[in-house]
Amino acid sequence: MLAILERIDPHSDRIDLLVELVDSLRPRRRQRARAIEAVRTLTQLLRGNPEQAWALRSYIVTMLEKRRHTSLYSDIGILSNDGFFTELKRRIAYRFLPPALDDLYLSDALDQVLYADDDYEWVRSVPDADWLALFDVVADAPPPLDAAPDRARLVTVLGMLDAIRTLSCRVCALGLEPRLVHSYSEIEDFDSPFLMQNIEVNRYLDEYGRFLEGGVERPDDARHLLVMLEQCEDVIAKIRRNSLSFGTSVALTYVLVAITQSIIRLRKLLFLVDLGDAAQEATHGSSAPLALPAPAAMPGARSHEPGALVAASHTPQPPRPFTARRAAAVELAQELVEAHNSKYRVRGLLHDNIDLLARNVTENASRTGEHYIAESRAQLRGMFKAAAGAGFIVGFMALFKILLGYLRMAPLVEAFLFSMNYSLGFMLVHVLRWTIATKQPAMTAQRIAAGLHSRDGRRIDFDSMAELVNKVFRTQIVAVLGNVAVAFPTAFLIALGWRQMTGQHLVTPDKAHHLLHDIDPFGSPALFYAAIAGVWLFVAGLISGYYDNKALYTRMGQRVRQLRWLGRLLGVERRARVSRYVEDNLGGLMGNFFFGILLGTTGTVGYLLGLPLDIRHVTFSTANFATALVSLDYQITWVEAANAALGVALIGAVNLLVSFNLALSVALRARKIQFTRSILLLRALGRRFLHAPIDFFIGPKDVDAKADSFGTDRTATRDAK
Known part of the structure; x- marks a missing residue:
């Protein structure tokens, strides 16, 4: 360090020596503690060599004066106005080939000095007090007698003021975006706070400029401006709440995130430059790091003794106390370093923008999941009937799949036919309002997450959650039984009828043995393939929620009602019914459609890539078992039959568990709910089972019978962390 300090030219703006100095502070990986020691060593060296401290100060000030500051405060850590997908492509491209650096900008200088992706970690590992001690030694270094006064504080403050104006204009432009007005039309009924804050910022900065020129003794504080920013935040909060009912989009979410980031940065900059709080800190014996000593010290000041103020500012001072403003300055510097190191990371962009969209997707999926939860025995009977109807359809779908396989088409054509x-078939089941049991977990998991009685993400009413989980459990069991109980005899009768009509079995004995092998839980990768199907079930649930959200956000029903040709074709009343059906069922239809595509193409993709990829679905496995049984003329041992039955049961369990766990995990994360103490939920379920074991499996007799009547103290709400 000492050798580097001795080579510093106080009048140079070359950045290479600063890069070397920071390199001497940068610790090796997994040795963050050495950064603290290095910073303290540098502080002691500068404290013992005032001349070198002044040379370093002059060197840094020269670099600050030669570079533009605005982009550092207004761009780093804040999304651009380009949109989500443009920003995503830009980050991916810059990860491989970063943009050219320009010595004209301070933000590019930061890129040269803190070039390692993990620099922010060791910067944050150094205590704030150590950083402030280092900065104070440099700032308070005594100048030589012939030294000219520098403008370090003025340059920094002017850069922040320019950034405040830039950020305010950006907030104003984003706040008037049509997609924002579309989501909150009430903003057109009064003066937009996004526009008014820009007017207030310009007034505030003009007054601040007159203060710097010596025209006024002290500029007005930023209280009124902060009120306008609060109103902007209120509008953003209302739009976020409305999006749960009316849907959202990636573009809208991106705009909301960009506005929020800009407002937060505006508040931080205003806190650092505003002089209203500086007077309060001065009464406590402290000095803000960015507070200007007086307008007379600025260029163009009207005072006749600026030199006295400048000289006073370089007088050695005792250590400054750790004030809120000084802490905010260090925090902003650390934030800028971290944002700079992660500015090309795709994960951060996705994390900032996908949370709200995921919340809306899971919220819409949870509303769909309400239809898959039976409250009473009567509703369970209705669920069984709906599942039985779906099992009947699946029996014929299994037949068509076998017949399509006999065509021996090219792999991609065969995948297309299987997918259709x-x-x-799944879309027909949905239109007929029947139920595929395995489609339920992805929906009911969202409903469970939505039903958690947790406002802060920590306190959960486990008894209420156990009640809901119990309803989901018995509904799911009944739905699976309905699917299987009808799919098996349907496929069995189809195989018998095929033999009666054609004189041949539907499948050959070899094919029948192959069908039995496919559902063997121990002699084949059937359970692994069932897990793949469970993942696709989860994805289908997300797709359903996405399109439900899209139908709300784009007002799909109203758009269909506006189709004049559809009115001439169907009539006004039928067109209205079609529009309502599309708006209410677009998610279900598209989820079933894409679920079929995923199931139909997995095996072909695995074949083309040479990977062991395929799917196993409990209802189709049941139908294939029945087809194989008939084709072998029932000539199978009881061990083979039991193995096949066990395979069907385990395939169904894996289908349900994988899709349910994935959906519940995403739903909890989207709602920012922390849930790790599952033992408390199991205890609550155990109490329900012991109190009413029959009702636990078949439900209460009446819908009004409350499952929480078993005497558990519902006031005992526990922490789930």
Whole structure:
């Protein structure tokens, strides 16, 4: 360090020596503690060599004066106005080939000095007090007798003021975006706070400029401006709440995140430059790091003795106390370093923008999940009937899949035919209001997450949660039984009828043995393939929620009602019914369609890539078991039959568990709910089972019978962390 300090030219603006100096502070990986020691060593060296401290100060001031500051405060850590997908492409491209650096900008200088992606970690590991001690030694270094006064504080403050104006204009432009007005039309009924804050910022900065020129003794404080920013935040909060009912989009979410980031940065900059709080700190014997000594010290000041003020500012001072403003300055510096190191990371962009969209997707999926939860025995009977109807359809879908396999088409054509068989069949089940049991977990998991009685993400009413989980459990069991109980005899009768009509079995004995092998839980990768199907079930649930959200956000029903040709074709009343159906069922239809595509193409993709990829679905496995049984003329041992039955049961369990766990995990994360103490939920479920074991499996007799009547103290709400 000492060798580097001795080579510093106080009048140079070259950045290479500063890069070397920071390199001497940068610790090796996994040795963050050495950064603290290095910073303290540098502080002691400068404290013992005032001349070198002044040379370093002059060197840094020269670099600050030669570079533009605005982009550092207004761009780093804040999303651009380019939009989500443009920003995503830009970050991916810059990860491989970063943009050219320009010595004209201070932000590019930061890129040269703190070039390592993990620099922010060791910067944050150094205590704030150590950083402030180092800065104070440099700032208070005594100048030589012939030294000219520098403008370090003025340059920094002017850069922040320019950034405040830039950020305010950006907030104003984003706040008037049509997609924002579309989501909160009430903003057109009064003066937009996004526009008014820009007017107030310009007034505030003009007054501040007159203060710097010596025209006024002290500028007005920023209280009124902060009120306008609060109103902007209120509008953003209302739009976020409305999006849960009316949907959202990636573009809208991106705009909301960009505005929020800009407002937060505006507040931090205003806190650092505003002089209203500086007077309060001065009464406590402290000095703000960015507070200007007096307008007379600025260029163009009217005082006749500026030199006295400048000289006073370089007088050695005792250590300054750790004030809120000084802490805010260090915090902003650390934030800028971290944002700079992560500015090309895709994960951060996705994290900032996907949370709200995921919340809306899971919220819409949870509303769909309410239809998959039976409250009473009567509703369970209705669920069984709906599942039985779906099992009947699946029996014919299994037949069509076998027949399509006999065509021996090219792999991609075969995948397309299989996909259409699955997709159209599942969509028919949805149109007929029947139920595929395995489609339920992805929906009911969202409903469970939405039903958690947790406002802060920590306190959860486990008894209420156990009640809901119990309803989901018995509904799911009944739905699976309905699917399987009808799919098996349907496929069995189809195989018998095929033999009666054609004189041949639907499948050959070899094919029948292959079908039995496919559902063997121990002699084949059937359970692994069932897990893949469970993942696709989870993805289908997300797709359903996405399109439900899209139908709300884009007002799909109203758009369909505006189709004049559809009115001429169907009539006004039928068109209205079609529009309502599309708006209410677009998510379900698209989720079933894409679920069929995923099931139909997985095996072909695995074949083309040479990977062990395929799917196993409990209802189709049941139908294939029945087909194989008939084709072998029932000539199978009881061990083979039991193995096949066990395979069907385990495939169904894996389908349900994988899709449910994935959906519940995403739903909890989207709602920022921390849930790790599952033992408390299991205890609550155990109490319900012991109190009413029959009702636990088949539900209460009446819908009005409350499952919480078993005497558990519902006031005992526990922490789930």
